[in-house]
Amino acid sequence: MRGLSAALAAAVLFAGAVVSITACAAPGNAQRALPTAAITIATQKGPVKLTVELAETWRQQQAGLMWRKTMAPDAGMLFDFNPPQQVSFWMKNTILPLDMIFIRADGTISSIAANTTPMSETPVPAAEPVRAVLEINAGRAAALGIQPDDRVRGAMFGNARD
Known part of the structure; x- marks a missing residue:
């Protein structure tokens, strides 16, 4: 029994x-807006300040930016994968084209998948285990001068005041 x-x-x-x-x-x-945090990315062009939604739970991460029709130019969604792990994203049910920024535990950018294809089910993997992934509007990473090895500063990375 x-x-x-x-x-x-x-x-x-x-x-x-x-x-x-x-x-x-x-x-x-579309997932309702999540709690937000301020982050700064130190680039060669200077600091880039963004307000990001925090996708911390499994359910929040699964829904991500699905069905969102707009996102402010200085906004994004930050996915927390503590402890660092090998991750892969897809764009299924995601209407907005995005740049995916893969971030190491120390806040440095590992790699960037630029201009991902909306609604695609093709996996977009990280090049190495990462602590977080930042999704922003497609083309913004290049426009803002965001590159691999730039540093993301914020509470998640323990370097908000560096």
Whole structure:
């Protein structure tokens, strides 16, 4: 009987997870705005200040910027993967073209995937394990002079005051 109860509980949890994930898949189901934080990226052109939404939970990260129609030029979404890990993103159900900035634990930028294709299911992997990924409007990284090895400053990286 205990085995049957465990199996039933597992089935209910699985069904709930499927409903949660597919709820994000429908047009018009954009995730509500998340808590925000200020970050600064030290570039060769000078400091770049952004206000980013923090995607910290699994569910927030799964929904990401899906179905969002607009994003301010000085905004973005920062995905926290502490501890650092190998990650891969896709653009499924993401209407906005984005630049994906992969960030090491010390806040330095590992790599940038520029101008990702909206709605694409092609994986966009990090080149190495990363602490975070910053998504901003496509073309902004180049326009702002953001490059690999630039440093992101913020509370997440423990260097907000550096």
